[in-house]
Amino acid sequence: MKKMTFTLDDESVIELDRAAARLGIPKSQVVREAVRRYGEQLGRLTDEERRAKLEAFDRLVPAVPTRPREDVEAELAALRDARRQGGRRSPAS
Numbered sequence: 001m002k003k004m005t006f007t008l009d010d011e012s013v014i015e016l017d018r019a020a021a022r023l024g025i026p027k028s029q030v031v032r033e034a035v036r037r038y039g040e041q042l043g044r045l046t047d048e049e050r051r052a053k054l055e056a057f058d059r060l061v062p063a064v065p066t067r068p069r070e071d072v073e074a075e076l077a078a079l080r081d082a083r084r085q086g087g088r089r090s091p092a093s
Contacts, residue, residue, distance in 0.1 A: 016030055
């Protein structure tokens with residue numbers, strides 16, 4: 001472990017003292033656990049962000065066209081053939 005020095009505001013000191021007393025553990029352990037939990041939360045979506053993404057998913061998924069695989073593959077093949085032939089050509093002037 002490494003010893004460090006921090007400056008905390010009065011409200012944070014009160015919360016730290018209260019948490020350590022309530023849990024019956026040293027203040028340094030409260031800080032270690034708080035930092036670990038904070039680190040676990042980084043990069044995670046908030047409940048509001050998660051709800052918004054799920055709503056967007058629910059709105060967009062029904063809009064995805066459902067076509068037989070054969071139709072999709074035939075359309076892609078036709079596009080590839082058109083590209084190989086150079087696509088549209090302008091008339092020579």
